[in-house]
Amino acid sequence: MRLSTKGQYGLRAMFELAVNYGEGPIPLKIIADRQFISEHYLEQLVATMRKAGLVRSTRGAQGGYALSRPPGEITVGQVIRVLEGPLAPVECAIDNEEPICDRSGYCPTRIIWIKMRDSINQVVDSITLKDMVDDFRKMHPDKSYMYEI
Amino acid sequence: MRLSTKGQYGLRAMFELAVNYGEGPIPLKIIADRQFISEHYLEQLVATMRKAGLVRSTRGAQGGYALSRPPGEITVGQVIRVLEGPLAPVECAIDNEEPICDRSGYCPTRIIWIKMRDSINQVVDSITLKDMVDDFRKMHPDKSYMYEI
DNA sequence: ATAATTCCGAGTAAATTAGTAGGCATTGAA
DNA sequence: TTCAATGCCTACTAATTTACTCGGAATTAT
Numbered sequence: 001m002r003l004s005t006k007g008q009y010g011l012r013a014m015f016e017l018a019v020n021y022g023e024g025p026i027p028l029k030i031i032a033d034r035q036f037i038s039e040h041y042l043e044q045l046v047a048t049m050r051k052a053g054l055v056r057s058t059r060g061a062q063g064g065y066a067l068s069r070p071p072g073e074i075t076v077g078q079v080i081r082v083l084e085g086p087l088a089p090v091e092c093a094i095d096n097e098e099p100i101c102d103r104s105g106y107c108p109t110r111i112i113w114i115k116m117r118d119s120i121n122q123v124v125d126s127i128t129l130k131d132m133v134d135d136f137r138k139m140h141p142d143k144s145y146m147y148e149i
Numbered sequence: 150m151r152l153s154t155k156g157q158y159g160l161r162a163m164f165e166l167a168v169n170y171g172e173g174p175i176p177l178k179i180i181a182d183r184q185f186i187s188e189h190y191l192e193q194l195v196a197t198m199r200k201a202g203l204v205r206s207t208r209g210a211q212g213g214y215a216l217s218r219p220p221g222e223i224t225v226g227q228v229i230r231v232l233e234g235p236l237a238p239v240e241c242a243i244d245n246e247e248p249i250c251d252r253s254g255y256c257p258t259r260i261i262w263i264k265m266r267d268s269i270n271q272v273v274d275s276i277t278l279k280d281m282v283d284d285f286r287k288m289h290p291d292k293s294y295m296y297e298i
Numbered sequence: 299a300t301a302a303t304t305c306c307g308a309g310t311a312a313a314t315t316a317g318t319a320g321g322c323a324t325t326g327a328a
Numbered sequence: 329t330t331c332a333a334t335g336c337c338t339a340c341t342a343a344t345t346t347a348c349t350c351g352g353a354a355t356t357a358t
Contacts, residue, residue, distance in 0.1 A: 002313065004314085004316080005315080005316065005317090006315090006316090038317065038318085040317080040318065040319080041316070041317055041318085044317090058322075058325090059324045059325065060323090060324045060326060060328085061324085061325055061326045061327070062326055063324085063325070063326085104310025126302085144319080
């Protein structure tokens, strides 16, 4: 049960934008270079996040991307769900409505999938991009130079 | 981030074996019929579980499968991990050793993947097959007839 | 003997993943 | 006003994974 590279790369890209929040638009090329991601591929992921309202873009020279809200107001869960879809271990646990499946009567496994789902989402919804940045700066005060333009 | 049908079907099959624990071997055909799973496909999943020591088989006529331990001693996590591999959202969070990846220095996302991993495993490791059966019987005391041979 | 079963290895169609490729549109700066 | 930098868009693709199917050999109770 793995996340695809979409969620992984996307979150790393958002971390970069969070680190540089308030410093104007950052071009994708910079993010792709810093995070070792194919720029063209990242473009698609960022497009998804733009459509979902997580980032804003500025076109043309000196353009780039920026978070559309402060890092403290964007959770890891929001990012991952936008790129990966609902975080649920099976389809029938995506929402809480009673599922329609071919097995009549009570499903002995669904309650487990729902517990897994809630537990996963609780984790990612409790962490914001700001938390990630704070954590990074705490662990690597010496590496702040890495994130100047 | 979904479980494959291996984990889903496998757990449902194990539930069946748990419901009938202590009543001799149950043929795959019965399990497949009750749980609406292709018998041939289930065969492969059960083979994996047999090799992992979760079930025992009896060959020949009147043969079948049985749990190799009481339902209270087999967790959902054990079943799922045998069929799906380690429950981790990304490769570098499978174990706790420092990962070797192309990004030198501190990875700002890994701590999140590890929290997700631990949270997922905590859920599945805290539920046994016995818990599933107890829950089923509590919810459907009327349907015990479904599980007689 | 026979029927019921497990056991084993091969094959496969469809879906998903993880990108690539190429070009158009927009804009700041020289 | 030109041009380089940048975002935007659509299509294509190779490799991998998924979810099976198929056919038959081995084993055993009756």
